[in-house]
Amino acid sequence: MLQLFIPLNFLGFVYRELKKSLADTARMFRLMDIEAAIDDAPDASALAGRRPQIRFDHVSFGYQPERRILTDVSFTIAPGRKLAVVGHSGAGKSTLARLLFRFYDVNAGHISIDGVDLRDLQLASLRDAIGVVPQDTVLFNDSIEYNIAYGAPGAQPEAIARAARLAHLDGMLAQLPHGLDTIVGERGLKLSGGEKQRIAIARAILKNPAILIFDEATSSLDSHAEQAISAALSELAADHTTLVIAHRLSTVVDADEILVMDEGHVVERGQHAQLLAADGRYAAMWRLQQREAQAPIETDVSPAGA
Numbered sequence: 588m589l590q591l592f593i594p595l596n597f598l599g600f601v602y603r604e605l606k607k608s609l610a611d612t613a614r615m616f617r618l619m620d621i622e623a624a625i626d627d628a629p630d631a632s633a634l635a636g637r638r639p640q641i642r643f644d645h646v647s648f649g650y651q652p653e654r655r656i657l658t659d660v661s662f663t664i665a666p667g668r669k670l671a672v673v674g675h676s677g678a679g680k681s682t683l684a685r686l687l688f689r690f691y692d693v694n695a696g697h698i699s700i701d702g703v704d705l706r707d708l709q710l711a712s713l714r715d716a717i718g719v720v721p722q723d724t725v726l727f728n729d730s731i732e733y734n735i736a737y738g739a740p741g742a743q744p745e746a747i748a749r750a751a752r753l754a755h756l757d758g759m760l761a762q763l764p765h766g767l768d769t770i771v772g773e774r775g776l777k778l779s780g781g782e783k784q785r786i787a788i789a790r791a792i793l794k795n796p797a798i799l800i801f802d803e804a805t806s807s808l809d810s811h812a813e814q815a816i817s818a819a820l821s822e823l824a825a826d827h828t829t830l831v832i833a834h835r836l837s838t839v840v841d842a843d844e845i846l847v848m849d850e851g852h853v854v855e856r857g858q859h860a861q862l863l864a865a866d867g868r869y870a871a872m873w874r875l876q877q878r879e880a881q882a883p884i885e886t887d888v889s890p891a892g893a
């Protein structure tokens with residue numbers, strides 16, 4: 588799915604970069620930043636707020652003019668709050684994140700942060716303010732400490748250890764003879780998807796961005812790993828304006844608002860309890876999860892029958 592992020596004319600470039608040492612989606616975004624020809628408006632301002640408000644206002648978008656992906660999507664994430672987006676594969680969830688990162692510009696409507704249209708913000712300051720925990724974190728062949736500190740040059744060992752603790756990595760680290768110095772990646776210790784995502788969460792905790800995008804991994808997690816991820820995410824989201832693209836209900840129950848998307852439309856919205864009471868699609872997903880909880884497999888929040 589990574590390739591789908593990439594405008595065609597950059598495919599060759601990014602493929603070569605990927606083969607070299609693409610660390611994760613966030614790094615890819617930075618590479619694109621160098622190549623992308625989005626010029627700042629002459630009077631573009633820098634994003635300053637620590638707990639910004641994010642607003643999507645009647646946003647419509649298609650990667651190609653003939654195929655609309657998002658239609659009239661509106662929502663507000665209040666400062667420091669968490670919005671979760673659920674829906675079946677291809678509903679347009681990740682596209683929201685790409686637009687917020689200004690990987691593409693909207694075709695209609697506006698996206699604003701603290702009332703300033705993204706197109707009037709300096710791109711570098713926008714992207715600096717956003718931390719991405721991607722679906723698939725590819726680790727460097729280096730220590731866990733290095734991988735956590737990546738993106739926060741000069742981080743002190745105590746701060747790195749604290750980030751690891753808040754990301755619920757300490758149980759795993761305690762079992763490793765070399766702890767944070769353990770080498771991971773292709774030529775080191777192989778970590779599970781859940782462990783890798785927790786390293787990405789620790790990295791984001793250390794970076795301490797104003798805005799957080801959490802793109803939940805779809806890969807199977809056992810319930811212990813799922814709980815650890817949820818707990819780590821709660822730590823991380825506590826003080827950040829957060830957009831969560833969710834595949835598991837455990838990640839969304841505490842969200843301030845949940846959007847249920849289908850084919851680029853918001854078809855339901857509300858908090859967990861409200862959506863259960865409404866007894867619509869979300870409630871159907873919830874019942875599905877309850878049934879699947881009997882079996883020791885990952886619960887996906889795709890609408891039934893999707």
Ligand code: ATP
Binds near residue numbers: 593656675679681
């Ligand atoms: P998933 O749960 O599988 O991650 P999603 O809801 O996040 O799915 P998106 O990645 O937002 O879905 O994709 C929405 C639609 O846009 C899909 O039909 C996808 O094929 C299409 N799409 C995504 N990226 C591109 C692209 N770069 N060019 C053209 N179409 C794209």
